[in-house]
Amino acid sequence: MPPRRPSLFTGRAKSRNASPSNRNSIQKRRLGEDEPAAHTLRACERRGSIREGREGEREMDAFYSASSAYGAAASGWGYDSLKNFRQISPAVQSHLKLVYLTLCVALAASAVGAYLHIALNIGGMLTMLGCVGSIAWLFAVPVYEERKRFGLLLTAALLEGTSIGPLIKVAVDFDPSILVTAFVGTAIAFGCFTCAAIVAKRREYLYLGGLLSSGLSILLWLQLAASIFGHGTSSFMFEVYFGLLIFLGYMVYDTQEIIERAHHGDMDYIKHALTLFTDFVAVLVRILVVMLKNASDKSEEKKRKKRS
Incomplete structure (x- = not known):
């Protein structure tokens, strides 16, 4: 077992x-x-x-x-979006560099024209007509003649500077700091609105074209009515502020239109620089008028207080 x-x-x-x-x-x-x-x-x-x-x-x-990604996508803004230029091709980026470089040269020529008016008093209706004629001639010249078109652009900018020379002379005689402040404010506004148009999505602000064109036509009709029937101070300031709003909108619209045209092969940087130059000068003139009006009102109030 x-x-x-x-x-x-x-x-x-x-x-x-x-x-x-x-x-x-x-x-x-x-x-x-x-x-x-x-x-x-x-x-x-x-x-x-x-x-x-x-x-x-x-x-x-x-x-x-x-x-965080959802919040950035919902708001459309952020540090990454400011650095994001993927929607703009390298060819368009180089085109924009040429446009803004040409714009700076045109602004320098306009400053020379304003100085010539202050020194020689040559600005007026003739220089304005010469500026319009130079712009018309520029559009008539073929695109491949870049030197000729560039010279016409500088001529138009020079004559534009002499045309607004009387207003600049008034600002210099009254207070030179007003001119500096107006130019710096215009440059800051131009930079901000241009960056907003570049960073935004393609064709996002192109819908403003119809509204801005309607506003510009209203402004022209108001000026025509004022030239016929006359206008007071309030109506004049309304035209100034309304025109300032319109041309600030044109800064955004024209920038996106330039980018979109460049994407479709339109690399005419001289014409595009002329468009932005027109917007810049229009905003500068209106800001300068507003600042001169405010400064004159303050000086009159001080004089009244001294008299009383």
């Missing part, structure tokens, strides 16, 4: 019948045998908690990145 194996009950009975010292040794053995399993369980629990923590951090990061 094979020997019988001790059953669990016999082992338990033996452990019960064993002495206290033997019982302690048995318990220590069992604890020693269970310690590796306990360490393994603890390690697994720690790994699981670490994994859960990492997964939670990843989920939170994904949530915050998605929410």
Whole structure:
């Protein structure tokens, strides 16, 4: 007969019948045998908690990145959007550089024309007609004759400067700081509206063309009515502010139109620079008129206070 194996009950009975010292040794053995399993369980629990923590951090990061991306997409503005010129091809970017460089040269020529009027008093109706004739001649010359067209642009800018020379002379005689402030304000407004048009989506502001054209026609009709029936100070200032609003809108519209035309192959940087030059001068003249009016009103109030 094979020997019988001790059953669990016999082992338990033996452990019960064993002495206290033997019982302690048995318990220590069992604890020693269970310690590796306990360490393994603890390690697994720690790994699981670490994994859960990492997964939670990843989920939170994904949530915050998605929410920030959604907020930027909803608002349309952000630091990344200011650096994003992917919608503008490199060819169009180089074209815009030429346009703004030509614009700066035209503004310098206009400043020379204003100085010539202050020194020689040559500005007036003849210079205005000469400016219009130069612009018409520029549009009649073919695009490939760049030197001739560039010279006509500088001529038109020079004559434009002499035409607005009387207003600039009044500002210089009254307070030279007004002229500097008006020019800086116009440059800041031009830069801000131009950047807004460049950073915005393509064709986003082109819908303003109809509204601006309607506003410009209203302005022309108001000026025609004022020349026939006369106008007071309030109507004149309304025309000035209304025209300022219109030409600020044209800064945005013309910039996006230039970009869109360049995307379609129209790289006539001289004509585009002339368009922006017209907007810049129109805004500068109106800001200068507003500042001169405010300065004259303040000086009159001071004189009244001194008399009283």
